[in-house]
Amino acid sequence: MSISSPGIGSGIDVNSIVDQLVTIERQPIVRLQQQESRIDAKLSAFGRLKGALSTLQDAARALTDVKTWQAAVASSADSAAVSASASGAAAPGSYAVQVDQLAKRQVAASAPVDAASTIFAAGTLAIERGTTGSFGVSPGAGAITVSVSSGDTLSTVRDRINAAGAGVTASLVNDSTGTRLVLRSSDTGASNAFRVTATTSGPPAPGQTSLDMLGADPSGAGATGMSVKQPAQDALFTVDGLELSSASNRVTDAVDGITLELRREGPDPVEVQVASDTDTLKAAVKKLVDAYGAVNALVAENTRYDPDTKSAGTLQGDFNVNAIQSRLRAVLQQSVAGVASGGFSRLSDVGITLQRNGSLAIDESRLVAALAKPEQVGKLFTAAGPDPSKTGMAHRFNKVVFDMLATEGTINVATESLGRVKRDLDVRQEQLERRVVNSRDRLLRQYTELDKQLGQVTSIDWSKLYVSYNDR
DSSP, X not given: OOOOOTTTTTOOOHHHHHHHHHHHHTHHHHHHHHHHHHHHHHHHHHHHHHXXXXXXXXXXXXXXXXXXXXXXXXXXXXXXXXXXXXXXXXXXXXXXXXXXXXXXXXXXXXXXXXXXXXXXXXXXXXXXXXXXXXXXXXXXXXXXXXXXXXXXXXXXXXXXXXXXXXXXXEEEEEETTEXXXXXXXXXXXGGGEEEEEEEESSSOXXXXXXXXXXXXXXXXXXXXSSEEEXXXXXXXXXXXXXXXXXXXXXXXXXXXXXXXXXXXXXXXXXXXXXXXXXHHHHHHHHHHHHHHHHHXXXXXXXXXXXXXXXXXXXXXXXXXXXXXXXXXXXXXXXXXXXXXXXXXXXXXXXXXXXXXXXXXXXXXXXXXXXXXXXHHHHHHHHOOSSOGGGOOHHHHHHHHHHHHHSTTSHHHHHHHHHHHHXXXXXXXXXXXXXXXXXXXXXHHHHHHHHHHHHHHHHTSOHHHHXXXXXXX
């Protein structure tokens, strides 16, 4: 089999010639690639714009929620005694809270033994939950039985109690007299007391301790081995003089929307103030202003034209982008009809104004003054109903952006159109690439043949031909 290499015959650089011709023939493909690059840039710009519009829509939706405008904050004159927090259901006002008694859990402790390794006789511990005092067993609550095997240590008994899920927690406490088993109710409150009935299976073997020392009864009835160090009790407190109780020191149902944390008993009431959460409301409004500014900045960046460099933004002159900007600005110029006296009908009424560069700015002092009437500012954003002229500003922003981002909206229509053009360019590039490959093969064959023929011509010894011709 013969081996052929272009250019060997005559010295002509066939590959270089063919590459240059192919480069010329590829120019239409290069131009298509440049067009596709510009389309990719537009698709990317629309993608960023879509993200910015989604953020604007989220900010607008938050302001359409009436609960946003009910944000409240609670403060306490003495948080070491009573702390407070508020939710949207809290009504602004002042409340006097006095803690007469804190809720506590029952604590019972055994007599000391020599060590945690003290061995017990076999038997059972029946643990019941109920109400402190005379101890009434909780309705429907049966006893939880903890079995103790002969030879179990105090540590083992502790572990068996904790594994039983009986509503008590067991621990070992060491002091100068020895080791004690301490039982605590899992929860505070008078109804979370417990009773332990200890039953030994038989007389303890030598070296074993009877389970009787682990019995406990908060009522004090019968022989018990554990002493109640702290009885279970409810919290007793007053709100504006009204006497109330709670099983927990965390009170969530005394005043609507307010959570009280009772921390210290005291003879004097603590003032708890509830007011509109101005900081949260300002932050919510600022999110809308910032989101609008981000959209405006993206539009400006992608539609600019620099006469000095004669360079244009990626979406400069695009009808869809201009339409987006126009529709958003139109919302800013609208007012909310039907506002009651003392209310707000325009964004400018609450300190939100349009700037020369198209962004929004907040006059914070004016906004704070307006938020002294949170319900009125809320209506400017949240008002809803069949009459479009009375629709709140947040609803209007949400509706406009929703239409832009919808399946048949401005953004999707624009990107789908660009996508179709890009797919067409891809098809044309594939066709041209096949043509270039075929052309390259054809040119390579032609120039290789030419190289071969030139090689044959240059191999002739012309001096011999000359002598041979003269000898005739």
